[in-house]
Amino acid sequence: MKARVHVMLKDGVLDPQGEAVRHALGAMGFDKVEGVRQGKVIDLELAEGATEADITDMCEKLLANTVIERFEIEMV
Known part of the structure; x- marks a missing residue:
């Protein structure tokens, strides 16, 4: 099984790289x-x-900084 996680800065957070x-x-x-x-x-x-739910847990604990980032999970 494969999943793709998209991580982006939340709206309102400055994005100097962008x-x-x-x-x-x-x-x-x-x-x-x-x-x-x-x-x-x-x-x-x-x-x-x-x-x-397992993937969400991974995102919340490691893959995304939920203070400033949001994530979306896509099953592929």
Whole structure:
């Protein structure tokens, strides 16, 4: 079984990496980009019997900083 976890900064949290990417894109002539939010994707290969609750527990304890980040779980 496979799961994909998308981790992004919560709305309202400053994203300096995203801002750097936006600035670089503007410098390259991509002037229609008004904002960039950067995150991470974590692919998990899981043993049979793993549940979405198990993955949520992993996210809350290690994979995401839930104070400033949100996560979404996608079963793939």
